[in-house]
Every structure is written in C-alpha cells, then in structure tokens.
Amino acid sequence: MLSLEEQLKIIKRGTVEVLPEEDFIRKLERSIKENKPLRIKQGYDPTAPDIHLGHTVCLRKLKHFQELGHQVVLIIGDYTGMVGDPSGRSETRPQLTLDQVRKNAETYQKQFFKVVEKGKTEVHFNGEWFSKMSFQDMMHLASKFTVARILERDDFSNRYKDQIPISIHELFYPLMQAYDSVMIKADVEIGATEQKFNLLTARGIQEIYGQEPQVILTMPVLPGTDGVQRMSKSVGNYIGVAESPKEIFGKIMSIPDDLIYPYFELVTDIPEDDLPKIKKELEDEKTNPMTLKKRLGKEIVRMYYSEHEADKALQEFEKVFSKKELPDEIPIMHFEHDEPEIWIPHMLVKAGCAKSNGEVRRLIKQGGLYIDNKRIDDEDLKVPVEGEKLVKLGKRRFYKISGKVGKQ
Numbered sequence: 001m002l003s004l005e006e007q008l009k010i011i012k013r014g015t016v017e018v019l020p021e022e023d024f025i026r027k028l029e030r031s032i033k034e035n036k037p038l039r040i041k042q043g044y045d046p047t048a049p050d051i052h053l054g055h056t057v058c059l060r061k062l063k064h065f066q067e068l069g070h071q072v073v074l075i076i077g078d079y080t081g082m083v084g085d086p087s088g089r090s091e092t093r094p095q096l097t098l099d100q101v102r103k104n105a106e107t108y109q110k111q112f113f114k115v116v117e118k119g120k121t122e123v124h125f126n127g128e129w130f131s132k133m134s135f136q137d138m139m140h141l142a143s144k145f146t147v148a149r150i151l152e153r154d155d156f157s158n159r160y161k162d163q164i165p166i167s168i169h170e171l172f173y174p175l176m177q178a179y180d181s182v183m184i185k186a187d188v189e190i191g192a193t194e195q196k197f198n199l200l201t202a203r204g205i206q207e208i209y210g211q212e213p214q215v216i217l218t219m220p221v222l223p224g225t226d227g228v229q230r231m232s233k234s235v236g237n238y239i240g241v242a243e244s245p246k247e248i249f250g251k252i253m254s255i256p257d258d259l260i261y262p263y264f265e266l267v268t269d270i271p272e273d274d275l276p277k278i279k280k281e282l283e284d285e286k287t288n289p290m291t292l293k294k295r296l297g298k299e300i301v302r303m304y305y306s307e308h309e310a311d312k313a314l315q316e317f318e319k320v321f322s323k324k325e326l327p328d329e330i331p332i333m334h335f336e337h338d339e340p341e342i343w344i345p346h347m348l349v350k351a352g353c354a355k356s357n358g359e360v361r362r363l364i365k366q367g368g369l370y371i372d373n374k375r376i377d378d379e380d381l382k383v384p385v386e387g388e389k390l391v392k393l394g395k396r397r398f399y400k401i402s403g404k405v406g407k408q
Contacts, residue, residue, distance in 0.1 A: 017216075045077035046104035052239055057220065061217065073121075082101055130179075181214055190219065192218065248301050249301050253317060264292075332400045333352055334351065
C-alpha cells in the first residue's frame with residue numbers, strides 16, 4: 001500500500017468533505033499497518049435504466065480506492081429504489097415496482113464496470129437482507145431513530161412547514177441506507193453532498209449495532225450540460241456513459257466554459273499535476289476555451305471507448321461544425337403516408353427521428369430544424385412525401401428521410 005500521505009492526496013481529489021477526518025486518518029493508518037483493506041461502500045438506486053457522467057463522480061472515487069488496494073462494495077438498491085431517496089426532493093417520488101427496479105439494475109451493473117474493475121468489486125442487492133426481514137424486524141429497526149432527527153433534514157422540514165405531504169415510507173429511506181452499512185460492515189461510505197444526512201445516519205445506526213462507525217466522504221453534484229441544474233436524464237442535460245462517441249463528444253462541446261475545469265477534475269483520469277495547468281490556461285485571456293473542450297471531449301471518449309474513437313469523434317465534430325461539412329455516416333429513415341403532402345412534425349415522428357410532435361414544434365420555435373439546409377420557421381408547414389430530404393435536428397442530429405405515398 002502507498003503511504004498515508006500519498007493515499008490522502010489521491011482520495012481527497014475533488015472531494016467536498018471527509019467526516020470525521022481524524023477517524024479516517026486513524027482507519028487508514030490501521031489499514032496500512034495491518035495490510036488490511038478498508039471496505040468502501042457506495043449505494044445506487046436504479047430508478048432509471050442508464051448511468052451518466054454525474055453518477056461517475058462517485059464511481060471514480062471508488063476506483064481511486066480500488067487502485068489503492070481497498071475493497072469496493074457496490075450496493076444496488078432494489079428495495080431502497082422502491083422507496084426512492086427523498087434527498088433534495090420537494091415532493092414524494094413516484095414509487096417503482098420491484099420488477100422495474102430490477103430491470104433497470106441489469107443495465108446499471110454493465111455500466112458500473114466501465115469505471116470500476118469488476119473482478120475487484122463486491123456487489124450486493126439490498127433485497128438480500130430486506131426481503132428476509134419480518135414486520136417485527138422492521139419495527140425494531142424503526143425504533144432506533146426519532147422523528148425529531150428525521151425532521152432535521154431540510155427537505156423534510158421544508159415540506160412539513162409548507163404543508164406538502166410526506167409519506168411514511170419516505171421516512172424509512174435513511175434507515176434502510178444506514179442498515180446497508182451495517183450489513184456489509186462499511187468503513188467508508190461515498191455519496192453526493194445532498195446525501196450527507198443519510199450517510200451520517202449510518203454512523204449512528206452502526207454504533208447501535210455494535211460496529212465502528214463509518215467515515216463519510218462527500219462528492220460534489222455534477223452540473224449538467226446546461227450548467228444550471230444537476231445532471232439528470234429527466235431534465236435532459238445528461239451525458240450517458242453508454243452513448244455513442246460522437247454524441248458524448250458533441251455534448252461535451254456544448255457545456256458552458258465554466259464547467260471545463262470541474263469536468264476535468266471530477267470525471268477524467270488526467271494526472272493531478274495537470275489540473276493547476278488547466279486552471280491557469282482557463283484564466284489566461286489568450287486561451288480559446290474550445291481548445292480545452294476538445295481535449296476534455298477526447299479524454300472522456302477515450303476512457304469509455306478508445307483512442308481511435310476519440311480521434312474519430314474529434315474529426316467528425318470539426319468536419320460538421322468547424323468546416324460546415326456533413327458527417328460521414330447519416331442514417332436513412334423511411335416512412336409511408338397516404339397523402340402526397342405531410343405536416344413536418346408528423347413526418348419526423350413517423351420516420352423515427354423525433355418522439356413527439358411537441359418535440360419538433362419546440363425545435364422549430366428555437367430555430368433548430370433544417371430541411372435541405374433551409375431553416376424551418378413555420379410550425380404548420382407541409383412538405384411533399386415523395387423524395388429524399390436531408391434533415392438536421394438541433395446541433396448534432398442528421399437524417400436522410402425517404403418518403404413513400406401509400407397505405408400506412
């Protein structure tokens with residue numbers, strides 16, 4: 001194992017807090033002395049089928065621990081996922097069924113291992129213990145916490161003051177996450193800053209069950225591509241780790257300049273010593289931020305695909321956006337319609353280029369729809385069905401659409 005100082009330098013990269021730090025130093029010293037790895041916990045509720053760069057902020061910290069020789073333990077919250085984490089929520093989450101959560105978990109497991117090393121990762125579903133608990137067991141667990149402590153949470157206290165309903169099942173979430181730490185005997189738990197209450201709850205519950213309390217390590221919440229809200233699929237400002245190299249690179253190019261440094265720090269592998277140099281470059285008025293964005297985009301594509309795909313994504317971006325040329329590969333979409341003309345939103349939905357008429361109308365209002373290199377401004381415009389059309393939606397989506405008049 002590396003020395004205490006070397007480990008601390010790596011572990012603290014990008015972190016917000018380590019609580020209590022003196023406990024963490026003591027645990028690390030003991031781990032080095034006894035050559036015994038710490039058990040590092042991270043829980044994920046599979047409430048959506050894919051993970052994005054926001055999820056990887058904590059996953060990458062797990063990877064750091066893994067590379068330092070510690071034991072990473074991933075908890076997939078099939079049971080906590082049915083409750084839904086109330087952290088940062090202003091209302092009750094819609095409840096998912098166990099089947100929905102487990103279906104999402106299949107994708108989660110595949111994508112976790114784009115970041116952490118599968119052979120060195122211990123994976124548990126928390127249904128392993130919660131499914132076996134009786135009602136009496138749950139009441140015993142519930143007796144370990146008070147309503148007063150629960151209402152210390154800003155999200156609960158604010159909802160209570162504003163007379164916004166709080167469902168009883170939501171109150172169980174911090175306890176359930178805490179009990180996960182008891183079951184896997186966690187030494188350290190990693191989570192986003194908004195998870196701080198849940199992570200601290202686990203310390204108290206572990207003590208009640210006769211365990212040494214875990215140390216908590218909080219990581220910043222990653223802003224999405226809009227630079228305003230946290231990265232989220234529901235908001236649409238996300239970059240998925242399983243998206244195509246071209247899509248990942250293009251989305252990185254769209255982020256605000258003030259996100260360049262945080263993204264380098266939190267979601268890439270670049271050496272620690274390079275970060276001050278990047279910060280200095282960004283502060284220099286002579287630096288074109290686009291140069292660093294391209295480096296960032298290449299770095300992220302390389303991590304999830306390869307150097308070749310990173311170079312290819314850069315070339316494609318420069319060809320389409322810098323040189324105003326068309327991409328090398330444009331999907332050809334076909335549709336049929338029973339009349340010679342068709343309303344543009346209907347055409348794009350029928351051809352599978354858009355999910356709804358509303359999506360197309362919004363694009364037209366934003367000036368983001370082009371057909372045969374002409375911007376479409378009229379939401380009610382109809383076009384001939386027959387013939388091939390070059391369609392551009394937004395900044396990066398190109399299609400060739402071929403229509404045919406006939407029975408649908």
